[in-house]
Amino acid sequence: MFSELDSKLNPVKVGFIGFGTVGQGAAAVMVRNASEISRRAGRDIIVKSAAVRDISRQRAPELCEIALTADACEIVNDPDIDVIVEAMGGDEPARTLLLQAIANGKHVVTANKALIAVYGNEIFEAAREHSVSVAFEAAVAGGIPVIKTIREGLAGNKIQWLAGIINGTSNYILTEMRDKGRDFADVLAEAQALGYAEADPTFDVEGIDAAHKLTILASIAFGIPLQFDSVYTEGISHITQEDTAFAQELGYRIKHLGLARDTGNGIELRVHPTLIPERRLIANVDGVMNAVLVQADAVGPTLYYGAGAGAEPTGSSIVADVMDVVRVASAAVDNRVPSLAFQHDALNQSRTVVSNEFETSYYLRILAEDKPGVMADVTRILGDEAISIEAIIQKEPADGTSKVPVILLTRKIVEGAMERAISKIEELDSIEGSVTRIRVESLG
Numbered sequence: 189m190f191s192e193l194d195s196k197l198n199p200v201k202v203g204f205i206g207f208g209t210v211g212q213g214a215a216a217v218m219v220r221n222a223s224e225i226s227r228r229a230g231r232d233i234i235v236k237s238a239a240v241r242d243i244s245r246q247r248a249p250e251l252c253e254i255a256l257t258a259d260a261c262e263i264v265n266d267p268d269i270d271v272i273v274e275a276m277g278g279d280e281p282a283r284t285l286l287l288q289a290i291a292n293g294k295h296v297v298t299a300n301k302a303l304i305a306v307y308g309n310e311i312f313e314a315a316r317e318h319s320v321s322v323a324f325e326a327a328v329a330g331g332i333p334v335i336k337t338i339r340e341g342l343a344g345n346k347i348q349w350l351a352g353i354i355n356g357t358s359n360y361i362l363t364e365m366r367d368k369g370r371d372f373a374d375v376l377a378e379a380q381a382l383g384y385a386e387a388d389p390t391f392d393v394e395g396i397d398a399a400h401k402l403t404i405l406a407s408i409a410f411g412i413p414l415q416f417d418s419v420y421t422e423g424i425s426h427i428t429q430e431d432t433a434f435a436q437e438l439g440y441r442i443k444h445l446g447l448a449r450d451t452g453n454g455i456e457l458r459v460h461p462t463l464i465p466e467r468r469l470i471a472n473v474d475g476v477m478n479a480v481l482v483q484a485d486a487v488g489p490t491l492y493y494g495a496g497a498g499a500e501p502t503g504s505s506i507v508a509d510v511m512d513v514v515r516v517a518s519a520a521v522d523n524r525v526p527s528l529a530f531q532h533d534a535l536n537q538s539r540t541v542v543s544n545e546f547e548t549s550y551y552l553r554i555l556a557e558d559k560p561g562v563m564a565d566v567t568r569i570l571g572d573e574a575i576s577i578e579a580i581i582q583k584e585p586a587d588g589t590s591k592v593p594v595i596l597l598t599r600k601i602v603e604g605a606m607e608r609a610i611s612k613i614e615e616l617d618s619i620e621g622s623v624t625r626i627r628v629e630s631l632g
């Protein structure tokens with residue numbers, strides 16, 4: 189830990205555990221902008237060493253003076269290192285190494301949303317015990333300083349809801365499918381090559397990464413403990429070209445959205461593909477860009493936009509966190525901004541809303557026999573559950589087939605009623621396969 193004397197005399201030494209896309213991106217920013225950083229922080233900040241798995245692998249040439257080791261314990265136990273940047277990912281050994289660093293009195297900066305979302309309550313408790321800071325701006329929305337903004341910039345507000353495109357890989361895939369008609373697997377492979385995707389890309393395409401990020405955003409927005417298990421999670425792997433085209437025809441864009449809302453009857457936490465009216469700014473956030481829309485009582489809606497993944501955008505957030513940690517190091521722990529925005533003993537154990545209580549509108553795609561009476565059956569089932577239809581698209585059958593896609597847009601209804609209606613529609617002999625259901629949000 190720093191002493192006051194240290195803060196006047198010595199540069200801050202940073203050790204990295206993990207030196208891949210994000211680690212090297214952050215170090216490159218620290219090295220290139222060293223003098224700007226020092227002028228802002230009031231101290232020089234230097235990268236001393238980094239731990240990697242494969243020491244023989246070539247790293248960025250401008251970082252060749254940074255000592256590499258294959259033993260991450262060397263870094264977290266090095267008495268000369270003040271701040272640990274964790275950019276290795278996964279839960280173990282990252283969790284154990286972070287707790288060891290904290291026990292050694294080191295401040296920690298991490299990009300690892302999976303670790304914070306699942307083990308954050310334990311990690312913050314350990315950090316309080318040892319009077320060190322744990323900063324995690326890079327864990328959510330890459331280069332957008334959205335954690336700091338919600339935690340500090342909006343601190344005077346009661347936040348009502350937030351909605352975010354918070355997985356760059358999914359947004360990149362959906363954008364390329366819509367604009368260029370590209371194949372899902374092909375775009376995913378490209379996102380991996382560009383360094384956007386997680387080590388296990390199912391985290392991106394099945395919504396798990398976005399759920400980790402939403403867990404963190406919801407905690408700092410509503411003052412609730414981190415509770416990843418309460419997030420309803422659905423990914424983009426079932427979205428087809430057909431759906432993106434039909435959505436466009438209806439005046440919508442399909443985005444993978446994380447939504448956290450204080451309903452008055454609990455906190456709703458959900459991550460899923462969503463149709464958003466194309467006139468909304470957030471519907472036009474494309475490629476690897478992310479955006480978070482926050483609705484708060486005093487300020488109204490505010491929107492934060494920027495690169496959601498990639499080496500230097502994520503590095504930008506890490507460097508800002510290192511500087512913050514350095515600035516507040518001499519303040520007593522109770523005088524620092526709390527990790528989860530609210531004082532640790534003031535977090536609410538609010539109820540979370542279960543998925544069959546969600547209330548939203550729906551896009552339904554049904555493959556139906558092209559014969560009289562089929563639509564009457566479908567609308568009767570929807571009517572029985574008090575589901576009103578707002579729009580219908582029915583195409584001519586293609587040559588040689590008697591089945592047609594029918595697209596329905598419904599008004600708002602509770603999810604339990606929609607689930608029952610979908611089961612009954614799927615039982616009709618005139619309907620083929622399962623009904624595609626995508627939620628619709630106006631975000632007005």
Ligand code: NAP
Nearest residue numbers: 206207208209210240241242275276277299300497498502
């Ligand atoms: P990456 O390129 O795969 O880098 C991971 C690094 O950790 C590599 O240097 C790897 O060593 C090292 N490593 C892994 N296991 C290790 C171990 N047991 N001991 C020592 N070193 C180990 O991953 P990344 O994309 O930078 O992501 C890192 C973290 O940042 C993840 O938590 C991710 O979710 C998060 N994140 C990523 C992005 C992004 O755009 N990529 C954005 C925001 C947050 P080798 O190099 O030798 O393999």
Ligand code: HSE
Nearest residue numbers: 355356357384386497
């Ligand atoms: N895999 C993540 C994404 C990296 O695509 O958004 C940034 O957190």
